[in-house]
Amino acid sequence: MTKSSFSNIQSEYLAVIDHNKCVRCKRCIQNCGWGTYSFGGDKILADHSKCVACGRCYTYCPEGAISIIKNPTVIRENANWQEPLVKNIWRQSETGGIVISGMGTTFKYKKYFDHILLDACQVTNPSIDPLREPMELRTFLGKKPSKLDFDFDEKGEPVLKTKMPPQIELQTPFVFGAMSYGSISLNAQKAMALAARALGIVMNTGEGGLHDDLVPFGKNIIVQVASGRFGVHRDYLNSGVAVEIKIGQGAKPGIGGHLPGEKIGIDISRTRMIPVGTDAISPAPHHDIYSIEDLRQLIYAIKEATDYEKPVSVKVAAVHNIAAIVSGIVRAGADIVYIDGYSGGTGAAPIVIRDHVGIPIELALAQVDERLREEGIRNEASIIAAGSIRSSADAVKAIALGADAVAIGTAALIVMGCHVCGKCNTGNCSWGITTQRPELVRRLDPEVYGERLYNLISAWSHEIQEVLGAMGVNSIESLRGSRERLRGIELSDAELKALGIKHAGL
Amino acid sequence: MLKIKNKFNTERDISGCGLCGIINAKKVKTNGSDIKKAISVEHDRGNGLGGGFAVYGNYPDYADIYAFHIMYDNLSAKTDVEEYLRNNFIVEKEEPIPTFKTSKIYDHPYLHRYFIKPKSDRQDKLFHELEDDDFVVNSVMLINQNYDGAYVFSSGKNMGAFKGVGYPEDVADFYRLEEIEGYMWTAHNRFPTNTPGWWGGAHPFTLLDWSIVHNGEISSYGINKRYLEMYKYNLALRTDTEVITYILDLLIRKHKIPVRLALTVLASPFYQKIDKMENDKKKLFTALRQVYGSALLNGPFAIVFGYSGGMVAMNDRIKLRPLVAASNGDFTYVASEEAAIRAVCQSPDMVWSPKAGDPVMVEFDDIKEKASLKGGLLSL
Numbered sequence: 001m002t003k004s005s006f007s008n009i010q011s012e013y014l015a016v017i018d019h020n021k022c023v024r025c026k027r028c029i030q031n032c033g034w035g036t037y038s039f040g041g042d043k044i045l046a047d048h049s050k051c052v053a054c055g056r057c058y059t060y061c062p063e064g065a066i067s068i069i070k071n072p073t074v075i076r077e078n079a080n081w082q083e084p085l086v087k088n089i090w091r092q093s094e095t096g097g098i099v100i101s102g103m104g105t106t107f108k109y110k111k112y113f114d115h116i117l118l119d120a121c122q123v124t125n126p127s128i129d130p131l132r133e134p135m136e137l138r139t140f141l142g143k144k145p146s147k148l149d150f151d152f153d154e155k156g157e158p159v160l161k162t163k164m165p166p167q168i169e170l171q172t173p174f175v176f177g178a179m180s181y182g183s184i185s186l187n188a189q190k191a192m193a194l195a196a197r198a199l200g201i202v203m204n205t206g207e208g209g210l211h212d213d214l215v216p217f218g219k220n221i222i223v224q225v226a227s228g229r230f231g232v233h234r235d236y237l238n239s240g241v242a243v244e245i246k247i248g249q250g251a252k253p254g255i256g257g258h259l260p261g262e263k264i265g266i267d268i269s270r271t272r273m274i275p276v277g278t279d280a281i282s283p284a285p286h287h288d289i290y291s292i293e294d295l296r297q298l299i300y301a302i303k304e305a306t307d308y309e310k311p312v313s314v315k316v317a318a319v320h321n322i323a324a325i326v327s328g329i330v331r332a333g334a335d336i337v338y339i340d341g342y343s344g345g346t347g348a349a350p351i352v353i354r355d356h357v358g359i360p361i362e363l364a365l366a367q368v369d370e371r372l373r374e375e376g377i378r379n380e381a382s383i384i385a386a387g388s389i390r391s392s393a394d395a396v397k398a399i400a401l402g403a404d405a406v407a408i409g410t411a412a413l414i415v416m417g418c419h420v421c422g423k424c425n426t427g428n429c430s431w432g433i434t435t436q437r438p439e440l441v442r443r444l445d446p447e448v449y450g451e452r453l454y455n456l457i458s459a460w461s462h463e464i465q466e467v468l469g470a471m472g473v474n475s476i477e478s479l480r481g482s483r484e485r486l487r488g489i490e491l492s493d494a495e496l497k498a499l500g501i502k503h504a505g506l
Numbered sequence: 507m508l509k510i511k512n513k514f515n516t517e518r519d520i521s522g523c524g525l526c527g528i529i530n531a532k533k534v535k536t537n538g539s540d541i542k543k544a545i546s547v548e549h550d551r552g553n554g555l556g557g558g559f560a561v562y563g564n565y566p567d568y569a570d571i572y573a574f575h576i577m578y579d580n581l582s583a584k585t586d587v588e589e590y591l592r593n594n595f596i597v598e599k600e601e602p603i604p605t606f607k608t609s610k611i612y613d614h615p616y617l618h619r620y621f622i623k624p625k626s627d628r629q630d631k632l633f634h635e636l637e638d639d640d641f642v643v644n645s646v647m648l649i650n651q652n653y654d655g656a657y658v659f660s661s662g663k664n665m666g667a668f669k670g671v672g673y674p675e676d677v678a679d680f681y682r683l684e685e686i687e688g689y690m691w692t693a694h695n696r697f698p699t700n701t702p703g704w705w706g707g708a709h710p711f712t713l714l715d716w717s718i719v720h721n722g723e724i725s726s727y728g729i730n731k732r733y734l735e736m737y738k739y740n741l742a743l744r745t746d747t748e749v750i751t752y753i754l755d756l757l758i759r760k761h762k763i764p765v766r767l768a769l770t771v772l773a774s775p776f777y778q779k780i781d782k783m784e785n786d787k788k789k790l791f792t793a794l795r796q797v798y799g800s801a802l803l804n805g806p807f808a809i810v811f812g813y814s815g816g817m818v819a820m821n822d823r824i825k826l827r828p829l830v831a832a833s834n835g836d837f838t839y840v841a842s843e844e845a846a847i848r849a850v851c852q853s854p855d856m857v858w859s860p861k862a863g864d865p866v867m868v869e870f871d872d873i874k875e876k877a878s879l880k881g882g883l884l885s886l
Contacts, residue, residue, distance in 0.1 A: 125723035125805050126826055133824055134776045144797045147761040150790075158764055160790045167796065373736045379797070400728075472725035472806075474824065475774075477799030484728025 008090040011048035014069050015057065019043055021065035028057040028066060033430035033440050055419040056430035088351070098350045102424025102434065104251055104343045104388055104410060105355045111343075112362035112495070113394045117504055119485040121472035128474050130465040136475040137461055139405050141242075141382040142167035142311040143335040165335065166311050168222075168241050170405060171200030172461040173476055174395070176453075177340075177386050177409030178224050178246065178315065180208025182259045182268050182280065183347030183424070187444040188416060188433045189214060194450030196220035199457050204407075207246060207257070207282055209271040210236055222313065225302065227256055228282035230272040234305055242336065243302050244313040245295070247286070250344025250361070250387040252353045253317030257282040263427055263436045296332035303333070311335035318342060318364030318387065319357070323371035330372060330381045338407065339364055341387020345410040347434060348425035361387035362401060366499045369402025369481060378481075392463035401499065402481045415456050416449045523709070523721035524551025524695040526841040527810040528850070529817040529868050534836065535563055538683025538691065544839070544846040545693040546675040551721075551842060556696030556708035557677040558669025560717035560812055561688035565664045568621040571598060572642055575660035575667060576649070577705055578616040583655030590653070594645065595622035603668075603681070610676035615705055619666070639714055639759065646713065647740045657706045662715040663814070669694075669708035677708075689870075690817055692810050694719035711747040713755055715814040720747040721842060722807030722827050733800035750809060753801050758813075765818065766867065771798040773823040773863035810840055816869035825862035832857040838868045 015036055017028075022044060029037040029044070036050040037057070051068060058066040075083045084106075088099050121127040128135070143165040150158040176192045183206060190213065192203040197220045204222045205214075209231015214221065218239045225232050226246040237243050248254065259268075259280040269276040289295050299312050313336035314329045316322070326337050341361025346354065365385045372378040385403035388410060389395055395406045414420065417431035424434035432444030468474065471485055479485065487504040488496045496503055526544045530536070541559060565573050574591075578584045591597060603617040624641045636644065646658045660667035665688075668681040674695045678684075694709035710717040724730060724746040731741050731749060737760075739752045750772070757768040771794055780791045795802075806826030810819045819840035821829050830844045832854035839847040844857060860866050 121725065125725050128824070134778060136777055138777050140796045146797075148763070148793055148797050150764065150767070158767055158790065159786055160793050162793065164789075164793050164796065373732060376736050378736060472723075473804035475799070475802060475804060477795070478726035478729060478802055478804035480729060481732055481800065482726060482728030484731070 007094060009087055009094075010073060010075075011051065011071050013051045013053045014048045014071050015046040015051045016067045016069055017044050017046060018065045018067070021063045023063055023065075025062060027060050027062065031056045031060045031430060033428040033435060033437070052421040052423045053419065054421040054423070054430050056417070059417075098352070100348050100425050101351050101354060101422050102346060102348055102426075103420055103422040104345045106422065107355050109343070109360070112360055112491075112499065113390075113397050115489050115491050115495075116362070116397045116499070116501065117487045117489055118393075118396065118400075118467060118471070119487070120470040125472045127472050128469040130462075130469040133469075133474055135465040135468055137172045137464060139170040139173040139476060140167040141170065141313075141336050141384070141404055143381060144379040146376075146379050166242075166309055168202060168311060168336075169200070170202065172457060172464075173399060173403075173405040174199075174201050174457050174460070175222070175384060175405055175407045176201070176203040176412055177344075177407040178204035178206040178222075178244065179347070179409055179413075180206030180224075180230075180259075181211050181271055182208040182263060182436070183257075184413075184434050185429075185432055185436060185441040185444060186211055186213065186267070187441050187446050188413070188449075190446035191416060191444070191449035191453060192412060193217040193220060194446055195453035195457065198450070198454045201457065202241060204244060205231075205240070207231075208268070209273065210239055211267070211271045215239055224315075225298075226282055227284070227286045228280060230274065230280055230282070233273070237302060237305050238310070240310070242311045242313055243306060244315055244336075244338065245286075245298060245302070245334075246315045247289070247295075248315065248317035248319075248340070249346060250317045250340030250342050250358055251346035252349035253319050253342075253358045254284060255350070255353055256284040258348065265436060268436065292328045292332055295329065299333045313338055313384070315340060317344075317357075318359045318361055320359060322359065322364045323367040326368045326383075327371055327375055327377070330377050334381050336382045336384060337368075338384040338386065339368060340407075341365075341385070344387035345413075346424075361385050361398070363495075363498045365398060365403055366401045366483075366501075370500055373481075392460035392467070395460060396464055396467050396479065397486065399476065399480050400482055400486050401501075402483075404480065411456070412453055415452050416444060523697055523719075524548030524842045524846075525693065525709075525719045525721050525808065525810050526846050527690075527692040527719070527812070527817055527819060527839065529690040529812075529838050529870075530836050531816075531838070531868060531871050532836045533563065533689040533870055533872065535687040535689050536691075537685065537687050538678060540850040541691040541693045542675055542678035542683055544841060544850045545678075545695055546673075547846040547849045548695050548841070548843055549673060549675070551697060552673060552695030553697045554673050555671060555698050556669070556694070556704070557672055557674030558667060558694050558696075558708040558710050558719070559674070559678065559681075559683060560660075560665065560667045560692045560710040560712060560719070561683075561686055562665040562690040562812055562814070563688040564666055564686050565621070568598065569664040571621050571623040572661055572663055573666055574620040574622060574658055575603060576618050576620070577657050577659060578618065579655035581616065583653055584616060584618065587649055587653050587656045590645075590649065591620060591622060594628040594641075595620075595624055597622050605680055606682050608676055608679045611670060611672045611680045614670060614680070619660075642714060643755070647742065651740055651742045659706065660712050660717075662712060662717070665712075665715060665717065665812070665814075667710050667712045667717060669710065670705055671708065690812050692717060692719045692812050692817070706743065707745060709747055710812075711743070711745065711751050713751050714759075716751050716754055716811060717813075718747050718751045718754075718809055718811045720750060720807060720809045722746065722809070722822065723805055724749060724803050724807060725805030726803060727805075729800050730803065746807070750803065750807075750811070753803070754811065757798070757801065765815070766865065767794070769818065769820060769865045769867075770794060770863075771801050772803045773820060773865075774799075774802050775863065776823070808842065815873045816867065818865050818867050819860065820865035821860060821862050823863040829866075830857065830859055831866045838866070840866060 207226035342358030
């Protein structure tokens with residue numbers, strides 16, 4: 001079929017240059033990963049169609065001469081035929097393909113975290129001042145026995161008899177979500193590794209193997225095993241503090257992944273253990289896991305390979321029947337279950353999946369926690385909640401709903417400059433995050449952004465301490481699963497029931 | 507209506523309070539006049555909406571069987587509960603709990619006591635395999651939950667709770683405690699902040715031999731409750747005190763954790779302290795927090811609990827409520843205020859203010875001897 005020479009799709013944004021302010025330094029040309037700017041002999045020219053509003057150019061324009069504005073040319077408004085739908089029809093009619101995007105859903109679904117309010121002490125119990133009193137955030141992830149047994153030494157003092165299963169110790173209940181080398185740059189991973197080490201938390205390799213440069217950070221790394229098995233070998237499994245089996249991801253439950261061959265350079269090839277230039281395709285299912293008993297086999301295969309010294313985590317997307325699924329995963333032997341809600345991020349996903357599949361993390365988490373308690377197995381595994389944790393308030397609410405810790409992915413990328421433009425899949429990230437182009441990767445300084453990540457998690461941790469103090473408790477385990485400290489606002493009875501909380505005022 | 511069960515639209519009842527405890531380690535008995543005098547000094551710590559006492563050693567004639575104290579709103583509830591009891595227990599004796607009209611307590615439920623032991627061929631097949639203690643716990647929960655208008659407020663052996671709506675000194679007169687003798691007494695004066703008078707809500711709260719009097723509000727109630735529910739405890743009463751009792755029951759009776767160690771679960775040491783411990787101890791305390799973190803009682807409290815082996819008084823981990831202790835010979839006294847102790851023991855050998863989270867533990871001498879045979883205090 002011949003390609004038509006024009007496109008119906010107009011530029012979403014306009015890169016407007018104030019030529020009176022512009023000094024023609026050409027930094028914008030250099031900084032834009034999208035090729036929006038060029039030099040026209042006497043002034044900077046902008047190809048608006050290439051602009052994604054990633055914010056790099058105006059951040060680095062020394063004269064403040066650039067404005068990125070939404071293209072004011074309207075597509076006739078229609079509440080039913082909305083602009084993105086119309087544009088996607090054009091796009092697909094031009095290409096015949098699936099529309100792919102990066103990041104989490106842009107749909108305006110109800111955000112339950114924004115309908116949950118926290119409690120505080122007044123009179124009958126005192127609040128606690130975190131500046132004056134200890135305020136404990138230390139968290140251990142892993143299987144806990146339901147009870148402890150003791151022996152007694154010759155002095156009659158008790159000695160622990162129970163052998164504790166392996167635990168991941170976190171100084172604050174945050175982990176960085178799984179983002180592979182390939183989907184993001186090595187420098188972005190290094191920034192997280194540096195921050196994780198300084199904070200006493202962990203990052204996650206994603207399904208991209210472990211680059212040699214990150215091996216020294218093993219105590220702060222969870223290594224992932226996913227359906228493509230990229231980069232998996234015995235030493236890899238033993239190089240982190242835990243191993244995670246990735247079944248699904250909130251942004252794209254039920255489907256696999258695809259890192260195109262052009263991104264597989266020598267370094268990624270070595271790390272993923274695949275030839276240079278080949279596509280890295282992660283199948284939708286693990287082809288050795290077609291049922292829960294197969295998952296059990298993989299969990300125990302990994303435990304055997306790691307001498308039962310590492311907790312095994314299983315990451316799943318929040319889907320309709322999540323409570324029963326997680327119960328099965330726990331009974332299959334997982335020590336940690338990582339649940340990713342439908343608004344979680346991704347490097348690339350078909351938007352039909354990203355925008356329409358899965359359920360909110362708040363509801364999934366509440367149901368899972370309740371189900372595991374009903375079955376008397378909540379202690380058997382820790383729960384990590386993910387899927388767009390946007391602030392410390394989201395984290396507090398997730399923990400009170402039942403999570404042991406929360407994972408942050410998109411927020412960590414935002415620290416590194418990400419403006420959530422959603423074009424991760426293109427590999428042109430001007431911020432050096434979701435790209436493998438050396439000239440772009442180089443601009444992301446791991447130490448600078450490692451420190452900023454440290455700052456963010458420290459700030460959020462301080463905020464959690466303030467909230468705990470206001471609630472009159474001085475340890476995070478007194479908040480965990482304590483739904484009595486939550487109230488819903490503007491929620492229906494069905495929603496309150498699913499969350500297991502009462503309406504404000506009750 | 508007497509409201510022996512909590513019918514209010516609240517997740518739970520919260521209150522401020524005063525408390526006292528007196529124990530004689532040699533099990534020398536005293537009557538209830540001392541404890542009444544001590545708690546009456548703390549009159550202003552309550553508001554007349556709840557007072558109560560627990561006494562140990564008061565039923566020597568029935569020391570080996572369970573003494574149930576039950577309050578009834580109406581006689582039909584009594585008929586129903588008695589049918590359940592007759593089907594499942596051998597009832598050795600039953601009688602109204604002796605009470606005496608006082609001008610201060612003018613309205614009260616039927617108060618009845620039963621000396622019973624579970625039948626070996628008890629009817630209730632659901633619990634058939636259970637040990638006697640577990641069966642009694644299940645029966646107490648069943649009655650309290652399913653029998654409207656009935657509430658078991660005491661179920662131990664050779665001990666009893668005596669409580670009601672009113673100031674504790676009036677409740678003491680109502681039950682005429684000066685005619686009752688025991689070797690350990692606890693008392694409570696209640697200042698509820700969100701419910702009116704409620705007979706079942708007065709302290710002590712008891713289960714088997716456990717009796718708890720408590721001053722405080724457990725800020726971690728939400729998770730403590732959900733944790734206990736995982737172990738099938740039914741928190742019908744919705745009070746903090748109930749939560750404490752069940753946690754102790756779970757830790758000490760079911761999980762067989764030594765008493766002193768169980769107390770460190772309730773008010774666990776901070777990690778900054780644990781991190782400085784030597785290796786084995788660090789491992790032990792870290793594991794306790796990892797496994798029993800949901801049982802940590804967070805928020806202000808002072809509690810006094812009695813059990814067949816002795817008495818324990820303790821504070822929360824940062825001491826947000828008052829607690830004073832004193833010893834005089836074989837007697838140990840604890841109270842919210844030193845004045846309460848001085849009222850009954852003018853010049854004790856020693857008076858001290860227990861540190862945050864640091865329990866005052868007194869064990870009866872006969873129990874201590876038994877314990878030393880099998881390896882130290884902590885093996886209890």
